[in-house]
Amino acid sequence: MSVEIGVADKRSVGDAMWKGGLCRCPKCGEGKLFRAYLKVDRTCSACGEEFFHHRADDLPPYVAIFVVGHVLVGLMLHMEMVWRVHPMTYIYTMVPLAIILPLLMLPSIKGAIVGLQWALRMHGFDPDHRDPAQPEYP
Template sequence: MSVRTITGEERPLARSMIRGAVCKCPNCGEGKLFRSYLKVTETCSACGEALHHHRADDLPPYVAIFIVGHLLVAIILHMEMTWRIDPLTYLYTMLPLAIVLPLAMLPSIKGSIVGLQWSLRMHGFDPKHRDPADPDYP
């Protein structure tokens, strides 16, 4: 699926989300998307695309917790049905995984959501429909 404007400019959804997932600019795929762990850059250093319009907010943590929760529950159920395991083993293995895995996933998930918003021209990414709350609004 790609979004085409009246001028014919395409913004392919899958390509934009993949570029965001690898923490690159959804427009050019060259510039860095983040200036720190989860802070999105104001503009792309390679193509100059404004990226500060994003509103990823709470969706990336929800997606990360959803994925990790399902993964860990499946692992715990498999271990419980296959072997007899001491409950402390779960504490020593699953608790660190429950903390580390979402934190490792967050930048990629947030990048793909920024790519989704850019591709669908949400939250000020459409030059014809800027958000009045945006500081760059004319």
Template sequence: MGYQVKTLEERPLGQAMWRGTLCKCPNCGEGKMFRAYLKVNDACPECGEELHHHRADDGPPYIAIMIVGHILIFIMLHLELVMQVNPLVYLYTLVPLAVVMPLAMLPSIKGFLVGLQWANRMHGFDPDHRDPALPDPR
């Protein structure tokens, strides 16, 4: 009796996450991951890899807020220890940074998480374990 062992193609985790961080397809690294600011393409325009299975949800904003919060708190603490700072300086500099920095980070963080999910075959990225509640793409 011979058992047939199905081997899955290798999906390098680091490479997929890096490609996602660059907002490229985690499979080929050529196609754009996003069709709009944070709207992931249903499939890669270059290689056809399905990308609609991702479940990034609230992860990217949470990570962006954590990163930016730590950076801004460090800056505030450093300024307070080094010099006397007028509170208006914080208002005019750090508040705009608190808005702009997370918005600039969000696409790369979301791409990173989509690449992570793709490489680990999570949430429908494994063709043998699709969500039965979703319609069959074939």
């Protein structure tokens, strides 16, 4: 059974992910998406869109680790091929980068994933097809 979505109800995945990546409401782009570092707000302060339906769970850390891991391994391989690098150089440079970079990326990645879920009407973001087992946010 497929559900037809009207032209007025279409949601742009790219725009929603971009707005979410900027830590803004994926619907209006005005209100803040987070109330704390990685705590998604219940609703948008500007348009009232509900966010408590999101289920980003473990995907943002996996994406952050995947990206940072590839960047750092590529950088380490390049450094080994171009220069003679003392092993302690990696301890002093790569370990802090491996800790700091994912922490810096996590809010934007989580925001983009919440935006993706909103645009695709996943996990209760479609008011017409909410899971009756999922309670309303207190």
